[in-house]
Amino acid sequence: MVEGPARDSSAFAETGRPSATGPDVMKQYDLCVIGSGPAGQRAAIQAAKLGKRVCVVEKRHAIGGVAVNTGTIPSKALREAILDVGDRSVACPTMDDFAAVRKTLFANLKRSCSRVIGNEIETIEDHFANNNIDVAHGTGSFSDPKTIRIQTENDESFIKADYTLISVGTYPAQPNGVQFDGRTILSSDDIQEMTAAPHSMIVVGGGVIGTEYASMLQALGVKVTLIEGRQRLLDFVDSEIIEAFQYHVRQNGMTLRLGEKVTKIEVIDAVAGARTTDGTMAEAHLESGKTLRADTLLYCIGRQGATHTLCLENAGLEADKRGRIEVNENFQTATPHIYAAGDVIGFPALASTSYEQGRLAACHMFEQSCESISKLLPYGIYAVPEISMVGWTEGQLTAEGIPYESGIASYKEISRGHLLGAEFGMLKMLIHQESHTVLGVHAIGTGATELIHIGQAAIAFQATVEYFVNAVFNYPTLAECYKVAAMNGLNKLRGV
Amino acid sequence: MVEGPARDSSAFAETGRPSATGPDVMKQYDLCVIGSGPAGQRAAIQAAKLGKRVCVVEKRHAIGGVAVNTGTIPSKALREAILDVGDRSVACPTMDDFAAVRKTLFANLKRSCSRVIGNEIETIEDHFANNNIDVAHGTGSFSDPKTIRIQTENDESFIKADYTLISVGTYPAQPNGVQFDGRTILSSDDIQEMTAAPHSMIVVGGGVIGTEYASMLQALGVKVTLIEGRQRLLDFVDSEIIEAFQYHVRQNGMTLRLGEKVTKIEVIDAVAGARTTDGTMAEAHLESGKTLRADTLLYCIGRQGATHTLCLENAGLEADKRGRIEVNENFQTATPHIYAAGDVIGFPALASTSYEQGRLAACHMFEQSCESISKLLPYGIYAVPEISMVGWTEGQLTAEGIPYESGIASYKEISRGHLLGAEFGMLKMLIHQESHTVLGVHAIGTGATELIHIGQAAIAFQATVEYFVNAVFNYPTLAECYKVAAMNGLNKLRGV
Numbered sequence: 001m002v003e004g005p006a007r008d009s010s011a012f013a014e015t016g017r018p019s020a021t022g023p024d025v026m027k028q029y030d031l032c033v034i035g036s037g038p039a040g041q042r043a044a045i046q047a048a049k050l051g052k053r054v055c056v057v058e059k060r061h062a063i064g065g066v067a068v069n070t071g072t073i074p075s076k077a078l079r080e081a082i083l084d085v086g087d088r089s090v091a092c093p094t095m096d097d098f099a100a101v102r103k104t105l106f107a108n109l110k111r112s113c114s115r116v117i118g119n120e121i122e123t124i125e126d127h128f129a130n131n132n133i134d135v136a137h138g139t140g141s142f143s144d145p146k147t148i149r150i151q152t153e154n155d156e157s158f159i160k161a162d163y164t165l166i167s168v169g170t171y172p173a174q175p176n177g178v179q180f181d182g183r184t185i186l187s188s189d190d191i192q193e194m195t196a197a198p199h200s201m202i203v204v205g206g207g208v209i210g211t212e213y214a215s216m217l218q219a220l221g222v223k224v225t226l227i228e229g230r231q232r233l234l235d236f237v238d239s240e241i242i243e244a245f246q247y248h249v250r251q252n253g254m255t256l257r258l259g260e261k262v263t264k265i266e267v268i269d270a271v272a273g274a275r276t277t278d279g280t281m282a283e284a285h286l287e288s289g290k291t292l293r294a295d296t297l298l299y300c301i302g303r304q305g306a307t308h309t310l311c312l313e314n315a316g317l318e319a320d321k322r323g324r325i326e327v328n329e330n331f332q333t334a335t336p337h338i339y340a341a342g343d344v345i346g347f348p349a350l351a352s353t354s355y356e357q358g359r360l361a362a363c364h365m366f367e368q369s370c371e372s373i374s375k376l377l378p379y380g381i382y383a384v385p386e387i388s389m390v391g392w393t394e395g396q397l398t399a400e401g402i403p404y405e406s407g408i409a410s411y412k413e414i415s416r417g418h419l420l421g422a423e424f425g426m427l428k429m430l431i432h433q434e435s436h437t438v439l440g441v442h443a444i445g446t447g448a449t450e451l452i453h454i455g456q457a458a459i460a461f462q463a464t465v466e467y468f469v470n471a472v473f474n475y476p477t478l479a480e481c482y483k484v485a486a487m488n489g490l491n492k493l494r495g496v
Numbered sequence: 497m498v499e500g501p502a503r504d505s506s507a508f509a510e511t512g513r514p515s516a517t518g519p520d521v522m523k524q525y526d527l528c529v530i531g532s533g534p535a536g537q538r539a540a541i542q543a544a545k546l547g548k549r550v551c552v553v554e555k556r557h558a559i560g561g562v563a564v565n566t567g568t569i570p571s572k573a574l575r576e577a578i579l580d581v582g583d584r585s586v587a588c589p590t591m592d593d594f595a596a597v598r599k600t601l602f603a604n605l606k607r608s609c610s611r612v613i614g615n616e617i618e619t620i621e622d623h624f625a626n627n628n629i630d631v632a633h634g635t636g637s638f639s640d641p642k643t644i645r646i647q648t649e650n651d652e653s654f655i656k657a658d659y660t661l662i663s664v665g666t667y668p669a670q671p672n673g674v675q676f677d678g679r680t681i682l683s684s685d686d687i688q689e690m691t692a693a694p695h696s697m698i699v700v701g702g703g704v705i706g707t708e709y710a711s712m713l714q715a716l717g718v719k720v721t722l723i724e725g726r727q728r729l730l731d732f733v734d735s736e737i738i739e740a741f742q743y744h745v746r747q748n749g750m751t752l753r754l755g756e757k758v759t760k761i762e763v764i765d766a767v768a769g770a771r772t773t774d775g776t777m778a779e780a781h782l783e784s785g786k787t788l789r790a791d792t793l794l795y796c797i798g799r800q801g802a803t804h805t806l807c808l809e810n811a812g813l814e815a816d817k818r819g820r821i822e823v824n825e826n827f828q829t830a831t832p833h834i835y836a837a838g839d840v841i842g843f844p845a846l847a848s849t850s851y852e853q854g855r856l857a858a859c860h861m862f863e864q865s866c867e868s869i870s871k872l873l874p875y876g877i878y879a880v881p882e883i884s885m886v887g888w889t890e891g892q893l894t895a896e897g898i899p900y901e902s903g904i905a906s907y908k909e910i911s912r913g914h915l916l917g918a919e920f921g922m923l924k925m926l927i928h929q930e931s932h933t934v935l936g937v938h939a940i941g942t943g944a945t946e947l948i949h950i951g952q953a954a955i956a957f958q959a960t961v962e963y964f965v966n967a968v969f970n971y972p973t974l975a976e977c978y979k980v981a982a983m984n985g986l987n988k989l990r991g992v
Contacts (some may be wrong), residue, residue: 038971067971073911076972080915116914123909352971371966380970388970413619415569418612419576447946453975454949456967461957470867471952474876474884475534475563475848476572479949 027134029055031365032148032161034140034310037065038351039342040167041124042358048131050366055159056133057140057150059309063128066169066343067351068120074192075212077113079382081105082220105220106195113192142315145335149311163365166310166325166333166340167358170303170349173322177264178299184267184280186298188213197222199275200294202284204262206233208349208381210300215383218254225255225292227262227284234381236348238393238442240428245387245444248424261287265297305344331361339365353377378456380449385424388452391440391459392430403433407465407489411445414484415476422446427481429455429465431489436464447478454482465489523630525551527861528644528657530636530806533561534847535838536663537620538854544627546862551655552629553636553646555805559624562665562839563847564616570688571708573609575878577601578716601716602691609688638811641831645807659861662806662821662829662836663854666799666845669818673760674795680763680776682794684709693718695771696790698780700758702729704846704877706796711879714750721751721788723758723780730877732844734889734938736924741883741940744920757783761793801840827857835861849873872956876945881920884948887936887955888926899929903961903985907941910980911972918942923977925951925961927985932960943974950978961985 030052033040041064044054062069085105128135136159138150143158150157172187174180182190188209199222203214206228214226226233226249232242233256246256264285270276275295282297305323312318312325316335319325325340327333333340341357343349356377363370381387397404411417411425425445432439441455458467468486473479526548529536537560540550558565581601624631632655634646639654646653668683670676678686684705695718699710702724714720722729722745728738729752742752760781766772771791778793801819808814808821812831815821821836823829829836837853839845852873859866877883893900907913907921921941928935937951954963964982969975 072971073915076911076915112917116911119908119914120911350971352968355971356968377968378970380973412615415572415612415616418615419569419572421608447943449970450943450946450973450975453967453969453973453978454953457950457953457957457959457963460963460967461953461959463953463957467953467956471949471956472848472852472873473949474874474945475568475846475851477876477946477949479946482949 026147027055027159029053029134029159029161031055031163031165031362032057032140032159033165033167034148035065035166035168035306035342035344036063036124036135037167037169037342038067038354039358039361040065040165041127042355043165043167043339043341043362044133044358045127045131046359046362046368047366048133050362050368052366054131054133055136055161056128057136057138057148059137059139061137062117062121063124063135064117064121065167066171067354068117068124070189070192072351073116073120074113075188075209075216076382077116078109078191079212079216079384081109081112082216083384085220106197110192139309141309141311142317143311145315145338162337164315164338165358165361166307166338166344167342167354168306168310168344170305170323170343172299173302173304175299175301179265179267180299181267183278184282184296185265186296188298188300191298196277198295199223200296201225202227202282202292202294202297203300204265204284204297205300205302206230206256206258207300208234209303210298212381212383213298213300214254215249215385218249218252219384223253223294225257225294227257227260227286227292229259229261231259233258234387236393237379237381237387238389238428238440239395241387241389241426241442241444244424244426245383245385248385257286257290257292260290263287265299268293303343303349307344330364331357332364337365348377348379350379352380376456376460378449378452380452382449385422385445386448387444388448389440389442390452390456391438393440393442394430397430397439402439404430404439405433405489405492406430407485407487407492409481409484409488411478411481414478414480416478416480417445419476420446420478422478425478425481427451427485429468429482429485429489431465431486431493433493436466436490436493437462438465438468443481445478451478451481454479465493522643523551523655525549525630525655525657527551527659527661527858528553528636528655529661529663530644531561531662531664531802531838531840532559532620532631533663533665533838534563534850535854535857536561536661537623538851539661539663539835539837539858540629540854541623541627542855542858542864543862544629546858546864548862550627550629551632551657552624553632553634553644555633555635557633558613558617559620559631560613560617561663562667563850564613564620566685566688568847569612569616570609571684571705571712572878573612574605574687575708575712575880577605577608578712579880581716602693606688635805637805637807638813639807641811641834658833660811660834661854661857662803662834662840663838663850664802664806664840666801666819666839668795669798669800671795671797675761675763676795677763679774680778680792681761682792684794684796687794692773694791695719696792697721698723698778698788698790698793699796700761700780700793701796701798702726702752702754703796704730705799706794708877708879709794709796710750711745711881714745714748715880719749719790721753721790723753723756723782723788725755725757727755729754730883732889733875733877733883734885734924734936735891737883737885737922737938737940740920740922741879741881744881753782753786753788756786759783761795764789799839799845803840826860827853828860833861844873844875846875848876872952874945874948874952876948878945881941882944883940884944885936885938886948886952887934889936889938890926893926893935898935900926900935901929901985901988902926903981903983903988905977905980905984907974907977910974910976912974912976913941915972916942916974921974921977923947923981925964925978925981925985927961927982927989929989932962932986932989933958934961934964939977941974947974947977950975961989 036058138152307319342354378390412423430440532554634648803815835857838850874886908919926936
C-alpha cells in the first residue's frame with residue numbers, strides 16, 4: 001500500500017484548481033498539514049503565501065478543528081448567551097421571565113452557535129480557496145516520513161509532501177474508571193449537547209477548560225463545586241488575579257475544593273429530594289475521604305493528543321503517554337522535516353498561540369525570517385469574570401530578581417466600571433523600578449481579554465509608565481484603568 | 497464690596513483641614529478653579545500635586561460639572577440601558593415583555609443613573625479631600641483680576657488667587673423663537689427628565705450631542721428625524737466612517753435631513769391619530785419649505801459658554817457671542833494669569849480632552865514641564881453604533897500630500913464579531929506608504945471607543961503596520977481587527 005498509486009480520490013475537496021497530475025501520479029506538495037484547526041490553518045496560509053503548494057488533511061466533515069467545532073467558539077457562544085441571561089435577570093420584569101429565558105437558553109444556543117460556526121467555517125474555506133490550498137477529507141497517517149495516507153470510509157489515497165505539520169489537536173482524556181455517558185458524567189465535548197441547565201454540577205479539574213465552564217454554569221445559576229488537585233486554580237496566572245477570581249466565584253456561591261484529588265467517580269441512583277431528571281446522580285470520592293454528589297459531573301482533567309491514528313512510527317516519531325509530540329523551539333519534531341504545533345504539543349493550548357505556532361513553523365520550514373514574539377503572547381481565559389495577561393508575572397520577576405512595582409486600578413474607580421455595573425474588575429501594571437518600563441499587565445473583569453492588547457503594545461515598544469500617565473483616554477472607557485494603574489504605580493515608586 | 501473682609505463662609509465645604517486664616521484675613525490661594533467639571537478637576541489635582549493651595553468654586557449643589565450631572569455620564573447611562581433593552585428584544589420570550597421593559601426603562605434609568613452619579617461625585621470628593629483641595633459652593637465671579645467673589649443665596653465671600661482657571665462649561669443655547677417647555681420642545685438637559693419614550697422625535701443638530709441622542713432613541717424604537725445644516729453628520733470624523741454610520745442608521749429607520757435649515761419651531765395641537773400624551777406636537781419648518789411633525793423635538797444646536805455670571809470685565813476679559821473664551825496654546829486668556837479650559841473654550845468639548853486641557857493649563861501656570869500629546873487625542877462618540885478615532889483622517893493626509901494606504905477589517909471577518917452579533921462594525925488603519933507607520937485608526941461598532949487605544953499606543957510609538965501583522969491577539973476578540981486591517985493594508989501596499 002505504501003507508495004501505492006494515487007487516485008483522484010473523493011477525499012479531495014474541489015478548490016476550483018485543475019489538477020496538475022494525472023490519475024497515476026501521486027500528488028506532490030511542499031507542505032501537508034494534518035488537522036485544520038488554528039495551527040494548521042495559519043501554517044497552510046503562510047506557506048501558500050510563500051508560493052508553496054499546500055494540502056490540508058482533515059478527518060472531520062467540517063474544517064476548523066476543535067476551536068471552531070466543539071471548543072473555543074461553542075464555549076464562547078455559551079458564555080455570551082449566559083452573560084445575556086445574567087444581565088436580564090437584573091432587569092427583567094419578573095423572575096418568571098428569567099426562568100423562561102434560562103430554560104430556552106440551551107435551545108437558542110444551538111441555533112446561534114450553528115450560525116457562528118457556519119460563518120467561521122465559511123471564512124476559513126474562503127481563505128483556503130483564495131490561497132489555492134487543497135483540502136482532503138479523511139484520516140491522515142504516515143506511510144513513510146514523506147508520504148501521507150488519507151483514509152476515508154470507502155477509499156484511500158496518498159500524497160507526497162516535503163514537509164508535514166502535525167496539528168491534529170486533542171480530545172478529552174478518558175481515564176480508566178470514569179464512565180462518560182453524556183448525561184450524568186460529561187466531558188467538555190458533551191456540554192454543547194446539553195438541552196437544559198442542571199441543578200448542580202461537580203467540575204473536576206481547575207485548568208482553563210474546567211475554570212471556564214465552572215464559572216459560566218455558576219453564572220447561569222447552577223450550583224457548582226470545582227475540584228482541583230493544586231492549591232489554586234490556573235497556576236500560570238498571576239496569583240493576585242487568581243485570588244480575586246477565587247474570592248469572587250466563592251462570593252457568588254461556588255464551592256472550591258483545592259488540593260483535593262478525586263479517587264473514584266460513579267453514577268448512583270438519585271437520593272431522595274434530588275432535582276434530577278433521569279433518576280441518577282454523579283458521586284465523586286476524594287482522597288481526603290469526602291464524598292460529593294450532584295446532578296452531573298464534568299470531567300476536565302487533561303486532554304489527549306489525537307495522534308493515535310497517525311502511524312507515527314512510520315515517520316520515526318512517537319507520542320508521549322498523553323498523545324503529545326515533542327518539538328524544539330522551531331516546532332520541529334525528532335524528524336526534522338516534520339513539524340508539530342497547536343494543542344498537540346501541549347501548553348498553553350490556546351487558539352491564539354496555536355495560530356502563531358503554525359505561522360512560525362511554516363516560516364521556519366521555508367526559511368522565511370519571521371520574528372518570534374513569544375514574550376508578547378497574551379493569555380485570555382474566558383471565565384466569568386474573564387481574565388487576561390501579557391508579559392511577566394510578579395512570580396517570574398521575583399524569581400529573576402528584577403525589581404518592580406505594581407500599579408493597580410479597580411474598575412470601581414472608573415466611570416465606565418460604574419456604568420457597566422462591573423465594579424469587581426481590576427487591572428494591574430507591573431513596572432520596572434529603575435527604568436519605569438512596563439513589564440506586564442494582568443486584568444480580571446469585563447473586557448479584560450480586549451483591554452490587555454493596549455498593554456501588549458506598550459510592552460512591545462518598551463513604553464514606560466509615563467506614557468499611560470500622559471495619555472488621554474476616551475471617557476468613559478475601561479481603558480482608563482491604564483491611567484489610574486500608572487498613577488498608582490508611579491506614586492508607589494515615589495513613595496507617596 | 498470688592499476686597500471686602502473674608503468670612504468663614506458657609507460657602508466653604510469642610511475638607512478636614514484646619515483653616516490657616518482667621519476670620520478677618522482673605523483666604524489666599526495659588527489657584528482658584530471656577531467650575532468642577534473635568535477640566536477644573538484635573539487642573540486642581542495637578543496643581544495640588546505640585547504643592548499648590550487650590551480652591552474649587554462650584555455653583556451647583558453637586559460637584560462634577562455637566563459631565564457628571566447632566567451630560568456625559570447620564571447620557572451614557574441612558575445608552576447602556578437602551579443597549580440592554582435592545583439585546584433583550586432579540587431574546588425575550590415575548591414582545592409583551594419587551595414592551596414592558598421599554599416602558600420601565602426611563603424609571604429604572606433614574607435609579608441606576610443616580611447611583612452612577614453618586615459614585616462619580618464621591619470619587620471626585622475623595623480626590624479633592626486627599627489632595628487638600630478646598631471646595632467653595634457658590635457662584636464665582638471676578639471682583640478684580642486676582643480676587644474671586646463667591647456668592648451664595650444668602651451670603652458672599654472673597655478669595656485671592658495668583659492664578660485662576662475658568663472651567664465653567666456650557667449650557668444648551670436657547671435661540672430666540674424656540675420655546676423650550678421640557679415636554680414637547682426639549683434641550684439635551686431635558687432628556688434625563690423624560691418619563692417615557694416618545695413615539696417620534698425630531699432632532700435638530702447633527703453634532704456629537706444630537707447624533708448620540710438621535711441614534712440612542714432610535715435604538716429604543718423612537719421614530720427619529722435628524723436635521724443637520726451641513727451635508728453630513730460630525731464633520732470632524734472620517735468620511736468613510738460617517739458614510740457607514742449614516743447608512744446604518746438609515747437602514748434602521750432613521751430619517752436624515754442633511755443640508756437643511758430649520759427656520760421655525762412651534763408647538764401645535766396634536767393632529768388626528770397622533771400618539772401623543774398631552775395633546776400637543778412639535779412642528780419644524782425648514783428653509784426648503786418642508787414641514788415636519790413629531791411628538792417631541794430635541795434641539796441640539798450649539799451650547800453657550802456659562803460665562804455670563806463671571807463679571808469677566810473685572811478681569812479684563814470678554815466672551816464671544818456664544819459665551820466662549822479665547823485662549824492661546826497654553827490655555828491662557830488675554831489676561832495671562834487667568835486660564836480657561838474645557839467646553840468653555842469650544843471644540844472638541846469632550847470630557848477626555850477637557851481633563852487633558854486642565855492638566856496642561858495647571859502645568860503651564862506652575863512652570864512644570866509637561867508633554868502635550870494633542871496629536872494622540874482619541875475621539876469617542878457614544879452613538880449607536882459607537883464611533884472612535886485617533887490620529888490623522890484620510891482628508892487631512894490628502895490635504896497635506898502625505899501618501900498613505902488604508903487597511904480595513906470588518907467585524908464580520910472576526911469571530912468575536914459573529915459571537916456578539918455585531919457584524920456591522922469596521923476598523924480602518926491608515927498606513928504611510930513608504931515608512932509603513934500607522935498614521936490613524938478609525939472605528940465604528942461595538943467597543944470602538946475601547947479598541948481605539950491600541951492604535952493610539954501604536955501611533956505614540958511610531959509602530960509600523962508590521963507590528964500588527966506579527967502580533968498575537970487573544971482569540972476571539974475584536975482586537976483581531978487590527979491584524980486583519982494590517983494584513984489588508986499590507987496586501988494593498990504590495991499590490992496583491
